[in-house]
Every structure is written in structure tokens, then in C-alpha cells.
Amino acid sequence: MKTDNTKPWFWIPLLNFASGLPYAVIISVSVLMYKNLGISNEDIGLYTSLLYLPWVIKPLWSPFIELTGTKRKWFLSMQLLISIAFLLVGFTIPTNGFFMMTLAIFWVAAFASASNDIASDGFYLLVLPKEQQSFFLGIRSTFYRLSMLAGNGLIVLFAGYLEHKYSDNTKAWSYTMICVGLLMTFITIYNFIFTPKNEINPAENSEHHHQNFGTIFISFFKKKQIAVVLIFILVFRLGESQLLKMLTPFLIDPIKYELVEKSSDLDENKALELYNTKVKAGIKLENSELELLYSKLPVVVETRKGKKPIAETKPKANEEYKKVNEARVSFIDGLISKNGNQKTVQVGGMGLDTEDVGLIYGTLGLIALTIGGILGGIAISKQGLTKWMFPMFLAMHLPILGFILLAFFHPSFIYYIYAVVILEQFGYGFGFTGFMMYLIHVAEGESKTAHYALATGFMALGMMLPGMLSGFIQKYLGYQNFFIWVFIATIPGLILSRFLIFPKDFGKKSEEV
Template identity: 60%
Template sequence: MKADTKAWYWIPLLNFASGFPYAIILSVSGTMYKSLGVSNEDIGVYTSLMYLPWVIKPLWSPFIDLHGTKRKWFLTMQLAISISFLIVGLIIPASNFFILSLAIFWVAAFASASNDVASDGFYLLALSKDQQSLFLGIRSTFYKIAILTGNGLVVILAGYLEIVYTDKHKAWSYTMIFVAVFMIAITIYNFFFSPKIENNKKVETTSKPNFSKVFSTFFQKKQIVLIISFILLFRLGESQLLKMLNPFLVEPIKYELDESTKISEQKAALKTYYNIINHNRKANKSEMQFIYTNLPIFAIMQNEKTSLDLKNISKSDQTIYKDLVSKRTKFIDELIVHNGNSALIPKKGMGISNMDYGIIYGIFGVIALVLGGLIGGFVISRDGLGKWMLPMILAMHLPIIGFILISYIHPEVMFNLNLPYLEYSLNPLNLNLTTSIFYYNPYVVLAVIIEQFGYGFGFAAFMMYLIYVAEGESKTSHYSIATGFMALGMMLPGMVSGYIQEYLGYGNFFIWVFVATIPGLILSRFLIFPSDFGKKSTPENLRQSK
């Protein structure tokens, strides 16, 4: 069966419009909060709670299924998402930005979850089963490209603006305003290019099951307990990995004392500190407070040392100030426990800047993901889901081993790459082409490439299985219920991921994440579905089925 050439105009951007806000709300928000000084624990809890709209979207998905057209729903929701992002951008400079931005992100999350319901339903209605299989790889790939656009290009922009303005609040404010404008442009594109396959009159007059029947028929499916268990547990490891991978990559490699300081208060703090260490005595409260405040400490990144000086931070910015205090006190406590031997303190993250993180995911990650997604959709369309289910699950989860190795070995081999960019000013005619040095760790880049390729290749199998689960009457609502359980499986583990990481440390945390992938793998071996599900129909197998 030949591909519908018109579908190529709307499927990529429609799925991009689902993945992009999802990335901004659930992933980029965490990067932003980390940059603005929010702790790993708070990032894990509050950004994971934003999964809730995707968890409970089955409660209102039948309403979307029964009222209005899917096209009107997703266009309206995409506009609401755009406005929400714009508001977030405007309130970031506020002193209480954390609470305010979380509230607006919640509004955007409900709109984004509704957009997903309508977009998924539109896809299932507009294409035949053969076309759904054929475009599955494209659909999944552009969804993931959207996520990497957020994690990559948007973070690159924020990192660049952090350098330009030396003000992280202003940088992220402008970044979110840009995201809002970009989302509006995508909405306009979808308005003009998505086909009108439904009409209100048809929707109102067609006989459809009532609200309660939509839910009851889903839970009457064969193997439903096993199906729900598999959906909940399949992403148990990934849900935690996604929350803590950015903190691991951007957190400083280690901290160290600045022995060469010339500032009198810092020299006095060093003298007090060494007096405590050399005499192996317990410091009193006033001494510890003096050391916590004045001891000169550097954060060691890939390419620079950053001073953790409390006096450089305005006390009105409570989020960043508290984060800096926490880092200083934790390092000082560890130093005293180890009697001043910093070599005994485990290394932290990989010390990558936000801009370098964005480049790694926005360039290397996107290329690997696109290739993996295209190949994944192709092999399912050629051979069916049964042959590729196990290899695809393994392809998704085995790359975690790469992050285990990196977190323990901590390779610090760096290569530098000069990347050109336009240097701008308020005068639009004064544009200068210059270069910026990109510091990258080849081991990190390789781990990201393997992980993203495996994700693009393997996730196609999971999404194809969800399409199988949704087969039958009310497929839009049933698909929404299935993805709601998937979101629940992402939300709950993600909420505790920050606490688990802080308790275990990064190395042991990644081992735990890898172990957490095993239950989903085991359950997948007991699932019953047609082995040729998703296989493209050909004249030969059509004759064999008669």
C-alpha cells in the first residue's frame, strides 16, 4: 500500500505539537529549575506531579471523543499551551517565580494532555490500519524530535542567553517567550495543513457508546490485569532516568577549596577550618557558621572553576541562595568527615554547561533518534510486532549501562569544537559571525547517541502495542486510557527519583534504574497479541488471509 502523500504534510507537525509542550513542561522545566537553583528533590517531586494530567486524561477523553471535532480540540489546546508558555516567560523574573510558574505549567499540562487525546484520535480516524503502521515510525520520530528540540535547541538558546546576559532569570524568561512564539507558529501551521475529516453534524448524530461504557469495555479486554501491569512497569527505570540525567550531566564534577584567596574573611575561614581539621576536634556552632558562610569554594566544571561565593548572590533570590548554601554546607561537612581529604569525596556530575548539554542532545541526540525511529517503524511495518518486541525492549534499556560506566569511571577527556554563531546587538545591522568553543566529553556523547538511537528504535514497539490494546470501539478513548496508565507509570517513580539519587549517589542510582527495567521485560514475554500486528498489508499476505 502506498503512503498517503497528503499525510506527510500534517502528521510530522501534528505530532511535533504533542511532543514539544510535553518536553517543555516535564523535562525542560526541570533543566530550568536546576539552573535557577531548585534542588534535585524538588525537581523530582514537582515536575513529576505535572504528569498527573496525562494520568487522569481518560476521565475527560470520552468528552473529547463525543463532543466537537478532534481538529477543533487540538487547535484550541495548542493555542492555550502557547499562551501559558508566554505567561511563564513573563513571570520568571518574579521573586516567587517557582510557585507561579508551576501553577501555569499545570494549566499547560492539562491543555497538552487534551491536545494529545485529540491528536491521537485524529490520527486513528484519518488513517487506515496499514497507514497507521506505515506512519508509526514517522509519528514516533517527530514526537521524539520535538522532545529533543526542547531538551536540545531550547536549552542551547537558554545557555547562550545565560552567557550573553549573565542573568539566568532573564535568559530563561526570554527563552520561554521564544518557546511561546514558536508554539504559536506550529499551531498556525496545523490550522492550515491538517485535513477536515470530521464535521460537527456527523459527530452529533453518530451513535456512540456512553461515558460509562467507554471505560467498562476497556477493562473487559483479555489479559487486562497483565496489560495494565506491563504498561505501568515498562518505563519504571526510564521514568527515573529522565528526571536525574540532566542533573547528573550538568552538576559540577566536584568541589574544592580555593587556597590562593586574598580576601581576609576567606583567609580567616580557611585558618579556622584547618585548625579544626589539624586538631581533629569538633567545631562549635559559631565556628561552623563562619566557615559555612566564608570558606572559599570552587565548583569544578568541564572547562572552568566557578566560585561558590554567597556574597555574589542577592538574598532576595531565595531559590539560588538556598541552593548555594546547600552545596557549600554539604561539601564542607564531607570535608570534615574525611578529615580534609577531598579525594575520598565521591565525584558528582559531569560538569557540562546547559549550552553544551543542549548541543549534545540537540545535534547528536536528534540524529541518533531519527535514525532509530525510522528503522523501528520500518521493521515493524515489514515483519510485524511479534518478531521485534523483545529486541526493541532490550534496545531501549541496555544503553543505561553506558551511564553506569560513566558515573563510576568519570572520564574527563575533553575535546573542543569551535561552533559559529551570530553575535547580535540592539542594532540589527551590527551582526558579527563569531565562534564559541563547545567542550564535549566523547564518552558522554557516545552514551547519549546509543541511548537515543535505542530509544527511537525501541519505543516504536511499545507505542504499537498500545495501538493494539486500543483496538475496537472507542479506540480514541481506549488509547487515551492506555497512555494514562503509561503516564502514571512515569509520574510515581519520577516523584521519588530525586530522593533515591541523593541517597544512593549517581553511580548506584543508575544501577538501580537498570534493575528497575527488568519487571517490564519479564511481563512482556507473557503478552498475547498477533505476531504480524502492524505488518504492512501486501497482495500476497492478503491472499493468504482469505
């Protein structure tokens, strides 16, 4: 292929940023958005994990991208579609039934994002000389992860600012998604201008003429050690897949809910009297009495910034009262079931607000990830993957212990949370570089683009299935035991990594003569 690859710094960073940002918004930021719009942990874990599906099944259409058109045309058209989808999500959030409608639009964006990944990965593998790939792999990984932190950090911070400004989460997230759509439009235009333009269509290349969908798939499953490789890819992120779905709810869930036993409000006093006379006595309540209890019983929520009342939310048309007042209703149902003997319910979250989460991930966490990713790329390019694979994987998983400590001790000093996030982000940036390098090894040979897509498709399946169950597991175990389980779930992947076979110096940069 003839192309200008003398200035990869001009196109590699933003091309990979355009892969990571949609992924971050669809898979991660959507979790926080739905949490702040009143969706339960169980529904969040189940439905947002289904958004992985396009990445799981992308190998089914990756050969089509491999054999038709140019990679450049594919990733530019997909980035434009992603931009439009985010704009539509922004305009849909204020409507009734927004949850399923936005999920459907996110799914279209996920399909476009997965296709964009296939084309971008293929473009990188075809345009950049092999001896430069290990070095720029660290840069790719860093900018991909930076884009995810721009989503999890700066975009979340912006949404939190709008939440406080308007005191309306619906309006805040609507505006946020519109801005994300406009940002993706700008990135698409940048990539149109700066990516190399003289790419040859693989379908016109004689060495690809003999290939078809069947031969591409079959050749992948004939690779050496393929059974062990696929099991490893499926289980390596077993713990991380659950952690990513429940980490944001853990950070923003309140510390506890508490009943207020005195009030100056007349209606609240009526609800308290009902609670003290009938609930404590275990007497079954009439529907009208239940409505009074749900709407007027004074309840406060404790967050990191103190205690505040849980105000009643008026449901919109076609919405259930219990759905939009889940926190109040769940707490009061607990009081009724225990006959009023327990006035406090520990939720176990860290009690942060949206801006706190954005600030943590968008500042020191971003710096730590950048350093980790760059050091990972340099380490592999200098000494090869064999030497660094296991230490990188340990660095990626051990920081989960920090979240276990947070869940058990709930330190009041917020910089403890910063420290845990810094370690997690550095370890992720350093360790995930090794995993990506191994996937490049798996894709070696003919049809690199399609084979890399197959490998990442199995990786996405390993993320989707455990993620779908994460909300139910968290609710059953509670946050403390959930993080212990997540740490245990990383062990099978670490063990399997010791049985992988690949060239000793794979990824090591060739010595210049």
C-alpha cells in the same frame, strides 16, 4: 469519516511535533531550568514528576473529547492555550516565589498538552487508513521524539547561549520560555492551515450515540488479558521514568567540590583561619562565625572545563540564604561535620554546562533518534510486531549500561558521552516505536481515542510515581549505584512482555494486490 488524507506528510509531522514539544519542555526541560535556577534534585524529582498528573488522569475527560466537538477544534484550542502558558512562565521566572508559580502554570500547560494528545491521537486514528498507520507510526514516533530533542537539544542550547551572554540564569531562562511560547504559536497556526478541515463530529455519528462515559470505560477493562496488560504498561518504563529525571542533573552536576587553603582576600583568610582553628578542632561555632564561614570560605567546583570558584549568591527578598547557596552551604556543612578532615567532596556528575547538554542532544543524538524511529516503523510494517517487540525493548533498555560506565569511570574525552547518548537515542527511537504500536493494539475496537488515552494514562502513572522518588533515591545511592538500580528496574517489563498476546502480524502492512 470523509476527509482528505492524501497528503499525510503535510500534517502528521507538525501535528506530532506539537504534542512532543510541550511534553519535552514541561517534563524534561523544566528539570534543567530548575536545576540551573538553584532547585535541589529532591524537589526537582518530586515536583516535576507531579506534572505527569494530567497525563495520568486524562482518561477521565477523554470520553468528553471523544463525544463532543471535533478532534481538530480540540487540538487547535489546546495548542493555543499551551502557547499562552509558556509565555506566562517566561514572564514569571524573574519574580519572587517563581518556583511554585511556574509549576502551577506548567500544570495548566500539562493539562492542555494531555488534551491535545487525546485529540491528536484520535485524529490520526480516524483520518488515516489502518494499512498506513504502522508506516506512519514510525514517522509519528520520530517527529514526536524530534520535538522532544528540539526541546532537550536546540532550546537547551539556546538557553545555554543566553546564560553565557547575560551571566544571569534567570534572565536567560525567562527569554527562553518566551521564545518557546512564540514557537508554539507558530506551530498552532501551521496546524490550523494544513490539517484536514472536513472532519465529522463523532457526536453526530449514529454509531456513537449509544456510547456514554460508563460504557467506554467498562469496555476498556473488559479487554482480553487486561490485568497483565495494565501491569505491563505500569512497569515497562519503571527504569526510564527515573533515568529521565536524574539524567540531566547527572550531566550538569560538577565532578567535585574542593576547599582552597590559601587566598589573598582578607575576608577569605579570616574564614580560613576560623576553619583551621575551630572547625578542625570540632569547636561549635557562633552564628556570626557560621555566617562568615558560609559567605567567605573559598570553595572551588570542578567541571569538565576546569575549576572555578563558587561565588556567594545574594538572596532576593523572602528567599533563604541556604536555599540560594545550596552548593556552598552543603559542602561547608560537610567540612564541619567531619571536623575538616575531608577537603574534597565527590559529587559524581559529568560537569557539563547547559550548552554542552543542548549540543549533545541536538546534534548526533537527534540524528540517531531519527534513524531509530524510522527503522522501527519500517521493521514493524514489513514483519509485524511479534517478531520485533522483544529486540526493540532490549534496544531501548541496554544503553543504560553506558550511563553506568560513565558514572564509574568519568572519561575525560567528551566523545565518550556522545557515544552513550547516540546509542541511547537510537535505541529509544527504535524501541519506543514497538511500545507505541502495542498501545494501538490495546486501543483497538470502538472508542479508539478514549481507549488509547486510558492506556497512555496508565503509562503516565508508571512514569509519575517512580519519578517522584527518583531524586531521593539518587541522593541516597549516588549516581553510580543509581544507574545500576535503573537498569535492574527495566527487567520486570521485559519479562512481562513475553506473556503478552496479540495477533502475530499486528502492524504488518498489507500486501498490495
